[in-house]
Amino acid sequence: MFHSLKIGITCIASVIIATLCPAQQKAIEPGKIWNDTEGNPINAHGGGILYHNGSYYWYGEIKKGKTWLVPNPNWENYRVNAGGVSCYSSKDLVNWKYEGVALPANTTDSTHDLHTSKVIERPKVIFNKNTGKFVMWMHIDAADYRYARSGVAVSDNPVGPFTYLRSEQPNGNMARDMTIFQDDDGKAYHFYSSEENATMHICLLSDDYTSHTTTEKRILIGKSREAPAVFKNNNKYYLISSGCTGWSPNPAAYAVADSIMGEWTAGTNPCIGPGGEKTWESQSTYVIPLQGHKNSYIFMADRWNKTDLEHSRYVWLPLLINSKGIPEIVWKDRWSIPKK
Numbered sequence: 001m002f003h004s005l006k007i008g009i010t011c012i013a014s015v016i017i018a019t020l021c022p023a024q025q026k027a028i029e030p031g032k033i034w035n036d037t038e039g040n041p042i043n044a045h046g047g048g049i050l051y052h053n054g055s056y057y058w059y060g061e062i063k064k065g066k067t068w069l070v071p072n073p074n075w076e077n078y079r080v081n082a083g084g085v086s087c088y089s090s091k092d093l094v095n096w097k098y099e100g101v102a103l104p105a106n107t108t109d110s111t112h113d114l115h116t117s118k119v120i121e122r123p124k125v126i127f128n129k130n131t132g133k134f135v136m137w138m139h140i141d142a143a144d145y146r147y148a149r150s151g152v153a154v155s156d157n158p159v160g161p162f163t164y165l166r167s168e169q170p171n172g173n174m175a176r177d178m179t180i181f182q183d184d185d186g187k188a189y190h191f192y193s194s195e196e197n198a199t200m201h202i203c204l205l206s207d208d209y210t211s212h213t214t215t216e217k218r219i220l221i222g223k224s225r226e227a228p229a230v231f232k233n234n235n236k237y238y239l240i241s242s243g244c245t246g247w248s249p250n251p252a253a254y255a256v257a258d259s260i261m262g263e264w265t266a267g268t269n270p271c272i273g274p275g276g277e278k279t280w281e282s283q284s285t286y287v288i289p290l291q292g293h294k295n296s297y298i299f300m301a302d303r304w305n306k307t308d309l310e311h312s313r314y315v316w317l318p319l320l321i322n323s324k325g326i327p328e329i330v331w332k333d334r335w336s337i338p339k340k
Contacts, residue, residue, distance in 0.1 A: 048124035102160035247306035
């Protein structure tokens with residue numbers, strides 16, 4: 001009897017532990033629900049990744065509530081009720097611990113950039129070794145996207161809390177979809193869709209990364225590209241972006257340059273195979289360099305659920321540069337991060 005009781009207690013304890021401690025993920029399944037280590041769906045849309053002191057940090061838009069559909073020919077729909085920016089941490093890029101709200105929305109002042117009635121999109125964070133600050137840039141807008149501004153916040157800790165500083169139009173230019181790229185020499189650049197999204201701009205940030213310099217370049221002029229994701233391989237700079245079709249998917253395309261402020265040559269769609277013609281129903285947001293691996297990256301994208309943005313899914317896929325210097329992304333139902 002005592003043996004049976006011991007077995008019963010052991011089984012109950014095992015069930016409790018399994019319930020309280022969700023099993024670790026071992027692979028990435030693009031487009032599937034992705035839970036954090038507490039078993040809750042990850043809420044970090046339009047995200048970006050920071051690698052710092054052996055850990056990866058994932059920052060993204062907190063999406064809650066309904067999407068406000070607007071009959072406007074220029075914008076398929078608007079997102080209202082901004083929820084702030086979340087942060088998750090990971091050692092392996094597969095299992096993500098929820099670190100909390102890195103930058104909260106403002107719920108009381110309707111004039112504030114971060115008020116829940118405004119738009120907070122595509123947050124990206126980089127670390128400034130000289131100042132010891134973590135700097136976050138994001139697209140800030142009104143519900144009807146008439147502001148077209150970039151906001152900046154800083155923190156002493158990668159998980160926050162971040163202190164919001166201000167928003168601005170870089171050198172007086174409209175700024176919507178964006179990313180931040182930090183080069184090997186420590187200089188940082190802001191890539192953003194401008195001129196009613198018709199042209200991409202690149203602007204060198206100040207030494208402390210919290211403002212724009214006047215060093216700026218227009219690229220992909222008249223190409224109407226958004227959702228920029230930038231990375232560097234073999235001293236060449238690559239930009240992956242999408243077309244401008246609101247929340248609906250379209251073909252991705254890449255561009256490449258020998259210097260970041262040099263001439264950018266437009267390329268073709270890097271997504272190969274069935275479904276790639278519409279980026280597997282997703283839109284680019286970031287490219288993660290795999291630490292400890294040469295010529296190995298992860299393409300991050302969002303599969304937007306335009307009537308319920310909170311339940312949009314994440315599409316992460318391997319990205320490689322082929323022998324001709326062309327980026328290639330191939331669909332995989334399930335794949336694992338290569339070991340060092």
